[in-house]
Amino acid sequence: MNARAHRLEVREVVSETAEAVSLIFEIPAELRRRFDYSPGQFLTIRVPSAETGSVARCYSLSSSPHCAERATVTVKRTPGGYASNWLCDNVTAGSELTVLEPAGNFVPRDWNRDLLLCAAGSGITPIMSILKSALAVGRRKVVLLYANRDRQSIVFGPQLRELVRRYPRRLTVTHWLEAERGLPTARGVSTWARPYRGHDVYLCGPAGFATVVTQGLGQLRISGRAIRQEEYRSLTDNPFERHAAVVLAPAVGGSAVGLAPGPVGVTAAPLAVVPAPVRPSADTATVRVEIDGQAHTLAWPRGEKLLDVLLDHGIDAPYVCRESACGTCVCRVRQGRTRMLMNESLIEEELAAGLTLACQTLPESDDLDIAFDQ
Numbered sequence: 001m002n003a004r005a006h007r008l009e010v011r012e013v014v015s016e017t018a019e020a021v022s023l024i025f026e027i028p029a030e031l032r033r034r035f036d037y038s039p040g041q042f043l044t045i046r047v048p049s050a051e052t053g054s055v056a057r058c059y060s061l062s063s064s065p066h067c068a069e070r071a072t073v074t075v076k077r078t079p080g081g082y083a084s085n086w087l088c089d090n091v092t093a094g095s096e097l098t099v100l101e102p103a104g105n106f107v108p109r110d111w112n113r114d115l116l117l118c119a120a121g122s123g124i125t126p127i128m129s130i131l132k133s134a135l136a137v138g139r140r141k142v143v144l145l146y147a148n149r150d151r152q153s154i155v156f157g158p159q160l161r162e163l164v165r166r167y168p169r170r171l172t173v174t175h176w177l178e179a180e181r182g183l184p185t186a187r188g189v190s191t192w193a194r195p196y197r198g199h200d201v202y203l204c205g206p207a208g209f210a211t212v213v214t215q216g217l218g219q220l221r222i223s224g225r226a227i228r229q230e231e232y233r234s235l236t237d238n239p240f241e242r243h244a245a246v247v248l249a250p251a252v253g254g255s256a257v258g259l260a261p262g263p264v265g266v267t268a269a270p271l272a273v274v275p276a277p278v279r280p281s282a283d284t285a286t287v288r289v290e291i292d293g294q295a296h297t298l299a300w301p302r303g304e305k306l307l308d309v310l311l312d313h314g315i316d317a318p319y320v321c322r323e324s325a326c327g328t329c330v331c332r333v334r335q336g337r338t339r340m341l342m343n344e345s346l347i348e349e350e351l352a353a354g355l356t357l358a359c360q361t362l363p364e365s366d367d368l369d370i371a372f373d374q
C-alpha cells in the first residue's frame, strides 16, 4: 500500500446539485500536516471494485485552506462512469475512505496577480478553491468564466453569488449556459477575455472546452504555454497498488539495462552522511536525489524513468497518474541534463526553472542532482 495513503472519515455529504456532491473530510490531528494543501490541489480516492479490488480517482479540493474550511472534494457524476457514481451513491456521513495526501501542480504561486479563471462543469472545483483563496489572501482582481449546461447544473451558484456581493470590485463572474447561448465558442471567449489580457490564466474543464478557451485566448495573443490547465481524466494506473516498473528501449549508444527491482525499504542515507559511491557508465547515470529530508545516490539506467528507479529502490516518491498529467511527481534538476518523454502539466517558466516530472524523466548527462522540494 502507498505510504501516502490514509483512512479518512467523511464528516458530511452535501448535495450541491442533482448530479454533484461535496464530501467534507474529518482530518485527525495527527494527519493535519500531511493533509495541508494548496488551492488547486487534489486528493486521490480509492474506490472499491469487485472486478479489480479498487480503482483510484483524483478529485480536486473545492475548499480553500485560507478560508477556515474543512478539506472538501466535490464529485460530479460522469454518465456511465464507475467511481463518481459509486461515491455519489455510497458515501454517507461517517463513511471511511482511503485517500492519498494532497498533490498537484495546478497552484497559483503569486497572489499579487490578477486572475482569469475558466471552468466548465465539474472543472469548477479547483477553480473555486483558487478563487476563494485569491479573494482571501490577495488584493487583486479575479474574473471567472463558468460554463454549464443550464442553470440547474451550476455547482456553487449560491456561494459565487455571495462572494460577488462581498467583493463587488474584485470579483466578476460570467456564466455561459449552453441552454441559453449554445456551447462556448472561441470568438465568445476572446470577446469576453479582451479586457483581461495580462491576467494569469487558470483553466479546468472538458477537452472541448479547454480547446475553445485556448483558441479564444490565442486570438488575444495569449500563448497556450502560458495557460495553466488542469485536465480531468480517470487514472489508468492505481497508485494504491504496488507499481510495476516499465523499462524503455535503450537510449542511442546504450543498452537496455533495467534495474532489477531493489529490496523494498532500503534504508535511506540521512542528508549529512556521504552515501556509497555510485559511478556513471555507458548504461547508467548517477543521480543524487533529495526527498523528504533524505539524500540517496543511485545508479540511474538510461532507459528508465526516474520515478520507476526511485520506487524500485523502495524510496517513497510522490506520484499519482504516472502519465505526466497530474504534476504530483514534480522535482527540480539542480545539476545535470535530463529529458522528458511527455509533459502535460509544466508550463514554460517552470521548465526554465529546472522543474521536471519524475514519471517522464530520463537522464542525459552522467551526474545529476535532483530535489523533491516543491
Ligand SMILES: Cc1cc2nc3c(=O)[nH]c(=O)nc-3n(C[C@H](O)[C@H](O)[C@H](O)COP(=O)(O)OP(=O)(O)OC[C@H]3O[C@@H](n4cnc5c(N)ncnc54)[C@H](O)[C@@H]3O)c2cc1C
Binding pocket: 042, 057, 058, 059, 060, 061, 073, 074, 075, 076, 077, 078, 079, 080, 081, 082, 083, 084, 085, 104, 122, 125, 126, 230, 231, 232, 233, 234, 235, 326
Ligand atoms: C487532477 C484531477 C482532478 C479531478 N477533479 C475532479 C473533481 O473535482 N470533480 C469531479 O467530478 N471529477 C474530477 N476529476 C475526474 C475524476 O477523477 C474521474 O475521472 C471522473 O469522476 C470519472 O470517473 P468515473 O470512474 O466515474 O468514470 P470512468 O468509469 O472512468 O468512465 C469515464 C468515462 O469513460 C467511459 N468508459 C468507462 N469505461 C469504458 C470502456 N471500457 N469503454 C469505453 N468507455 C468507457 C464512461 O462511460 C465515462 O463516460 C479529476 C481528475 C483529475 C485527473
